[in-house]
Amino acid sequence: MQQAIAIFDSGVGGLTVVKEVKRQLPNEKIIYFGDTARTPYGPRTSEEVRSFALQIVSYLIKFNPKMMIIACNTATAVALDDIKAILPIPVVGVIHPGVRTSIKYTKTGSIGVIGTSGTIRSKAYQDAIHMISSNIQVISQACPEFVPLVEKGRFQNEESLDIVRRSLEPIMHEKLDCLILGCTHYPFLTHLISEVMGSEVKLINSAEETAREVSAILFDRGQLNASMNSTPLHGFFCSGDKVIFQKIAYQWLDETVDVKHTTLVH
Amino acid sequence: MQQAIAIFDSGVGGLTVVKEVKRQLPNEKIIYFGDTARTPYGPRTSEEVRSFALQIVSYLIKFNPKMMIIACNTATAVALDDIKAILPIPVVGVIHPGVRTSIKYTKTGSIGVIGTSGTIRSKAYQDAIHMISSNIQVISQACPEFVPLVEKGRFQNEESLDIVRRSLEPIMHEKLDCLILGCTHYPFLTHLISEVMGSEVKLINSAEETAREVSAILFDRGQLNASMNSTPLHGFFCSGDKVIFQKIAYQWLDETVDVKHTTLVH
Numbered sequence: 001m002q003q004a005i006a007i008f009d010s011g012v013g014g015l016t017v018v019k020e021v022k023r024q025l026p027n028e029k030i031i032y033f034g035d036t037a038r039t040p041y042g043p044r045t046s047e048e049v050r051s052f053a054l055q056i057v058s059y060l061i062k063f064n065p066k067m068m069i070i071a072c073n074t075a076t077a078v079a080l081d082d083i084k085a086i087l088p089i090p091v092v093g094v095i096h097p098g099v100r101t102s103i104k105y106t107k108t109g110s111i112g113v114i115g116t117s118g119t120i121r122s123k124a125y126q127d128a129i130h131m132i133s134s135n136i137q138v139i140s141q142a143c144p145e146f147v148p149l150v151e152k153g154r155f156q157n158e159e160s161l162d163i164v165r166r167s168l169e170p171i172m173h174e175k176l177d178c179l180i181l182g183c184t185h186y187p188f189l190t191h192l193i194s195e196v197m198g199s200e201v202k203l204i205n206s207a208e209e210t211a212r213e214v215s216a217i218l219f220d221r222g223q224l225n226a227s228m229n230s231t232p233l234h235g236f237f238c239s240g241d242k243v244i245f246q247k248i249a250y251q252w253l254d255e256t257v258d259v260k261h262t263t264l265v266h
Numbered sequence: 267m268q269q270a271i272a273i274f275d276s277g278v279g280g281l282t283v284v285k286e287v288k289r290q291l292p293n294e295k296i297i298y299f300g301d302t303a304r305t306p307y308g309p310r311t312s313e314e315v316r317s318f319a320l321q322i323v324s325y326l327i328k329f330n331p332k333m334m335i336i337a338c339n340t341a342t343a344v345a346l347d348d349i350k351a352i353l354p355i356p357v358v359g360v361i362h363p364g365v366r367t368s369i370k371y372t373k374t375g376s377i378g379v380i381g382t383s384g385t386i387r388s389k390a391y392q393d394a395i396h397m398i399s400s401n402i403q404v405i406s407q408a409c410p411e412f413v414p415l416v417e418k419g420r421f422q423n424e425e426s427l428d429i430v431r432r433s434l435e436p437i438m439h440e441k442l443d444c445l446i447l448g449c450t451h452y453p454f455l456t457h458l459i460s461e462v463m464g465s466e467v468k469l470i471n472s473a474e475e476t477a478r479e480v481s482a483i484l485f486d487r488g489q490l491n492a493s494m495n496s497t498p499l500h501g502f503f504c505s506g507d508k509v510i511f512q513k514i515a516y517q518w519l520d521e522t523v524d525v526k527h528t529t530l531v532h
Contacts, residue, residue: 022367078341096485102479105292131492132481133292145302212370215398219362220483226397 002232004029005214006065008056011039011151011240012183012248014071017094018234019253020211021069025218027225029232030064033128033262037238042116043181045046049118053079054086061087062233067225069214070094073206075185078123090217098180098207099128103136105202107179108135112201114193115182117142118227125182139174143167143183150185153248155192164192166205166232178202188252207217237262267490268498270295271480272331274322277305277417277506278514279451280337283360283501285519286477287335291484293491295498297329299528306413307340308382308449315384318499319345320352321530327353329501332489335355335480336360339381339449339472343390356483363475364446365394369402372466374443378467380434380459402438405440409433409449416451418470419514421458430458444468454518459466503528 005021007014011034018032033056035041040251041049041080059067068083068091070076076093084091094226102111113125122140131134145163154160161227170178179201181187187205218224236259249257273280273514284298299322301307305313323334334349334357336342342359348392357480364469368377379391390501395402411429420426437445445467445485447453460469485491490497502525504511515523 020370024366024398026401082464087516090486092486097482100290100478100481103481106476132290132490135292208370212366213479215366216363216370216482217477217486220358221358224398 002029003065004063004068004235005069006031006137007069007071008033008060008061009037009072009086009184010041010074013147013150013183014258015249015252016184016187016207017069017071017203017210020207021214022253024211025215025224027232028216029225031060031065033060034238034245036245039151040116040238041072042144042147042159044088044118044119046078046122050079050082051164053083057083057087059262061262065089067092067214067218071184072209073124074118075098077119077122085200088143092210092214092217094184094206094210095124095128098182098206099125099132100182101204101209102178103129103133105178105204106136109135109175110139110174110263111137112171112174112176113140113182114143114179114186115140117144118210119182123149125180132147139171139176141168141171146189147183147185150188153244153251155188155237159194160189160208161192164189165196168193168196172196175210176248178204180204181206206234211247214222239264268295269332270297270329270501271333271335272329273300273337274298274299274326274398275450275470276307276340278511279413279416279449280351281515281518282450282453282471282473283476284338284447285334285472286520287480288409290477292489296500297331298500298502299326300350300504300511300514301320302504302511304505305417306362306382306409307338308384308413309448310384312344312384312388315341316345316348316385320525321372323353324359325528331355333358333480333484335476336369337450337476340384343385344356350448356487358476358480360472360476360482361394362452363479364448364470367470367475368444368446369395369399371444371470372402374441374444375401376405377407377441378424378437378445379404379406379448380409380441380445380452381406382413383525385448391446397402405442406436407434407437412455413449417511418452419517427458427461430461434459434462436528438462442467443477446470447472502526503531
């Protein structure tokens with residue numbers, strides 16, 4: 001029985017990580033939990049997000065996964081250390097992979113970060129960058145309107161472009177050479193963000209970078225699944241509306257997924 | 267006493283990895299060994315390269331490093347598994363980080379790899395790519411003339427461009443969207459390789475990607491050095507001519523390094 005990679009998020013945003021894990025590690029089995037009944041996490045208190053995250057981890061660990069991915073920046077910011085401390089398997093959040101890529105990429109030494117209010121308020125990106133390299137300038141901007149756009153499936157109309165432009169206005173003219181999409185929902189809006197920021201600013205997709213680090217860590221631990229006998233069967237669970245989740249998953253992953261509704265005990 | 271990251275190569279090529287580790291992880295201390303007396307490794311037999319690598323590892327392990335980087339593709343291809351098996355610390359080679367980046371990057375599903383004859387003959391890149399994703403096409407080309415160019419410090423003249431053009435001729439017109447520089451010496455020739463391959467082919471610098479994975483693995487293991495009290499003092503050793511080594515190190519790292527000559531017992 002192949003051990004899966006467990007992935008969770010406040011909602012559908014973590015599907016950007018699922019898409020990348022599927023693409024970069026096609027032999028790996030995935031179990032996903034989206035807490036769509038309680039999304040968004042961004043405006044909630046740290047205590048609340050931490051308790052939700054621990055609740056989801058208790059649920060997912062029953063599937064005996066070989067790795068846990070916190071595919072939500074808000075939850076990574078407040079709960080990564082706690083979850084690492086209690087689980088016997090590697091735990092990867094979505095903050096540090098993007099941080100490492102930005103440090104690799106930047107020539108100007110000025111890195112931009114956008115995220116939910118919770119993530120930006122936590123200063124998690126700033127701390128993670130400065131822990132590694134203290135001389136880098138970090139310019140942060142909260143974009144609280146982005147997650148609701150994505151959760152409603154509205155990421156291709158003119159109204160969305162207006163919201164994106166208004167949200168990024170404060171950092172548009174900063175001397176950044178890269179911008180971390182510090183929320184797993186934001187890759188859905190890549191084309192709009194890129195239109196506003198201009199082609200000279202590299203957008204760092206935390207989902208892509210997280211999948212890549214998952215690959216590195218599983219390799220380091222000798223746990224990559226190399227058997228190519230069959231396509232892995234993934235499992236998807238959500239706490240809210242199954243139909244909307246399924247629709248967005250189909251749109252994003254380009255395949256029909258079987259979603260089960262789950263009520264966590266709370 | 268801060269534990270160092272040990273790095274070794276057949277010669278000066280691994281300095282490209284040193285440069286990136288210094289840039290991406292400025293708090294980390296480095297111990298480097300360049301086997302300049304026996305460079306290049308590319309044309310040697312696997313048995314010979316393996317025994318040289320094990321000899322160097324025995325030397326470096328006395329410094330009590332927290333990680334070992336094989337900054338040489340030829341040695342990674344033949345000795346990574348052996349070294350992993352005998353050392354109690356994480357061992358990172360330069361093949362898999364580039365492989366993971368190419369899988370992340372490719373849209374066409376066609377990846378190019380250039381390396382020494384030994385590396386290309388070993389099919390190590392092909393195996394590493396196909397272990398993760400079996401549908402990717404890998405187009406390989408040995409470039410045996412590149413390492414001698416770099417070891418002699420000749421990487422900026424017209425003659426070098428001719429050699430680079432001639433070496434890459436067989437793969438110039440393939441439908442690649444990325445090309446892995448599968449030898450740590452090759453980043454010295456980036457501008458020439460890019461001129462020949464064209465700007466639409468992304469060159470993947472194994473040195474950059476290796477430093478990034480070192481960062482990820484040390485973080486996963488809770489071993490990143492966050493103290494910023496002082497600039498770390500690195501140590502450089504080589505088995506051959508100290509003066510040439512020092513000259514290339516100065517040119518590449520943009521600082522004077524203190525190099526010690528060491529004869530390994532052999």
